[in-house]
Amino acid sequence: MxxxxxxxxxxxxxxxxxxxxxYAEEAGIRLRDTPQPLYQLLVLSVLLSARIRAAAAVGAAQELFAAGLRDPRRMADASWQQRVDALGRGGYRRYDESTSTQLGEGAELVLREYGGDLRRLRDAADTDAALRRLLQTVPGLGPTGADIFLREVQRVWPRLAPxxxxxxxxxxxxxxxxxxxxxxxxxxxxxxxxxxxxxxxxxxxxxxxxxxxxxxxxxx
Structure with a gap:
């Protein structure tokens, strides 16, 4: 033994x-319990949810952030084509059009429901199961994406760990x-x-x- x-x-x-x-580190996200990096992790989790290589999802996230789409306001204000182009540069071509739509709609939801701050989403959930359900209201973020987000965010949301x-x-x-x-x-x-x-x-x-x-x- x-x-x-x-x-x-x-x-x-x-x-x-x-x-x-x-995966957040790989994508260059300096994860902290503040709105911008939390939103970037949400974007990465949406990208990792698709049936696509993780390297392509990470590369697409890097391209979106390099294009300035680092917070929900900028993501929502970007054109659909700007998001598609950034996703394509990252090698995220199979799902680029549908994902561009989801990212735009998801950014609008985060702004409308939580004022752009995912800590408000966390605080609206009194259990981990409720938090998981709220995350899945974000377009493109199903059970797999919610699990990815929760696994990674536990570093700065200690109530989720281990x-x-x-x-x-x-x-x-x-x-x-x-x-x-x-x-x-x-x-x-x-x-x-x-x-x-x-x-x-x-x-x-x-x-x-x-x-x-x-x-x-x-x-x-």
Missing amino acids: ADRSDRDRAVVRALLDAHGST RLGGKALQGAGRLGLPEDEEKLLRLAGDADPAALSAALVRAALDKSIAEELAAGSDRG
């Missing part, structure tokens, strides 16, 4: 070292780790749950990560 625990801890450490950046989620547990299974949130958190020690979740999700989405870690273990 001790050998198995030591092996699992080593796998978690290697996973975090190689793949422990959050949270890994179903996709992270799938990644744990692929790596031969316990598919149990409490056990995984213990194996990770004092590691950031948002980083652990992102790393496990990457393992769920990319089988080469399991092969990479297995090869590293064999060399060790």
Whole structure:
């Protein structure tokens, strides 16, 4: 049992070292509990919701922000074509037209319902389940996108932490780790749950990560 625990801890450490950046970090979002970065995370979560490579979603988010569309007012004021063009530059071409519409409508909703500040959305929900439901009123943000947002925002919304989620547990299974949130958190020690979740999700989405870690273990 001790050998198995030591092996699992080593796998978690290697996973975090190689793949422990959050998707927000990858997109260049300096996540804080303030309106602009929270909105940027919402945009990224919408983009990651589609059946498209995560790298394309991250690239599209970077292009939207580089075009100045960093807050809901600027996103709403941009033309549909400006949003399409930014998405295309990021490689987000399969869903660029429908997503442009969703981003515009979502920005309008955030402005109308929450004054552009997603902390008001958080404060309007008295439970995590209610928060998840409110997030899904944003166009383009279904259950998958809501889960992405909640996993990443736990870093600055402590009431949500620790949270890994179903996709992270799938990644744990692929790596031969316990598919149990409490056990995984213990194996990770004092590691950031948002980083652990992102790393496990990457393992769920990319089988080469399991092969990479297995090869590293064999060399060790």
